[in-house]
Amino acid sequence: MPAEPLDPKRSTLLSVMFADIAGSTRLYETLGDASASRIVETCIEHMDGATRLNGGTTVQVVGDETLSTFPDPELGLQAAVEMMRRVTSEAAAGQPLALRIGLHHGPLLMRENLGVGGPSRVFGSTVNTAARIVALAKARQILISAETLTLLPSHWRDSARHLDAFSLKGKREETAICEILWERREHTTLLRALPTPRPARLQLHYRQRCHVVDERTKYLTLGREPGNDIVIEDRRVSRRHARIEHRRGKFVLVDTSTNGSFVTVEGYGEIALRLEEFVLHGRGHIRLGRVDDGSADATLSFEVL
Template sequence: MTQSRPQTILFADVSGSTRLFETKGDVEARRLIALVLDALSLICQSHGGRVIKTIGDEIMCTIPTALSGLQAACEMQRKMARDIQFVRESLAVRIGLHHGEALDENGDVYGDAVNTAARMASLAKREQIVTTAVTLTNVEGKAPETRSLGKARVSGKLFPIEIVDVIWQEDTSGMTTVQSAVKLFDTHTEAGGTLRLRHKGRLVELNVNSQPFMMGREASNGLVIEADWVSRTHAQIEYKRGHFVIADRSTNATYVRIGEDDEQRVHRDELHLRKSGTISLGQASDVNANELIRFEVS
């Protein structure tokens, strides 16, 4: 039966899983990730929630109330920080959640709340919980302490929304208490508010309010590069956590040179773009000179 109701959508994924596969091998990495996802699933269920799906190193849950969702997220982070095996293997998760209307249909959930929660998860860093300020307004009872992270752009929404960092640590004596630990959308104070991309005479300008910018072989990308070594959706650039970040999603990796530094190979990972340099999709720049993308952050 199809039904729309208010609920908390929570996404959690294992931080640095690509590196885990490289260092531990496929079998051991899959075993460790499965242990983490099993632990998170049990916590979700203990708060009255339901696991919707697990995808690779990520879990998606629905939890009835805003308060129980926040409590579950905090318990998940504490589990990762206390479990001896997780600590020994340097395993950690990042969590994003949002409370709002979502459509239940055939065991899955859909709608704006799901999209917003997924965006919160993409903004979260290792050992961090990110949620929307509006989620806090739906809490009945004492909510965990939070810090403002400014505003974030969410696909489908006309204006950026207020987001917060949820403080899950029980001992916060060693933490900074400065509000807005990360300012995402303060263009008056944030350095690096514009990113310019140049490719074969074309200029693209991105700012802190821009939607994620896709590059690849497919015609739907913001920048299309038609080459056999370029994936259909090869890489994405977006502004998050106070910086422009490039995320590789390709088969053949993305090569980035910042200033005069050595070129870096980015594969299924992210890199903070700073100053100026070049981006090469699928091949190192020395063999891909005709398709170089030049960038400049100002």
């Protein structure tokens, strides 16, 4: 039976985490297939348990590695720390186990698994980036993209150290990476801080007018009410439907509406938001409220420069 084609409309915003058992090859060589296999299975059970405990889904298990998704990066990090602690406890009991973990947040394309009751499969740049981040990690190390770190509460940002920026395969620009310090280390060397990001600007076009969000214009409000920066007279648009905020060089769309906002980023499918946030990047369109009649009255185009 042929695989179901990717549906660009089935795109969503999730955190993707790869967790890999470090040194498993040596484990098999040292203990033999049967004993090593039992240890790896126990470790996978811990990884899946920590994922489910924190609201995540184990999408795929390949050998000694799991791919899981979470509604937001904080839940993903909570699961990562829980995994590390569980596996570290096994190691303390005499099992030679250690994990390495990589996490990245962004839009995903999804396809239903053809197996009965199986989870959805996920695809896209976010998955590829998370896979490349975990490849940089060492044993007992949790790595996260600096872009994702900016979405986290302050206590997580305070527990991170900035590593260098790395060239990841398939990425035109270097990706800044951070390590989450989940355990106390006496000799932790802080590397040079990330370079100050260049000033960024977002252009928002609506009805032949261009609106700009940058360091001087911190935010724009969108809605049906006359007091908004951009007034959209459409019955499906809430009085104060959404706003776009400038945060540390990023542009965040914050939906506060009843009917939701729908973002299409060039190269990805449509992402539905309802009382959620999304970091705008590249170029694309924002539709306020579900527009079923093909009307463009509630559609804006954007570009991050």
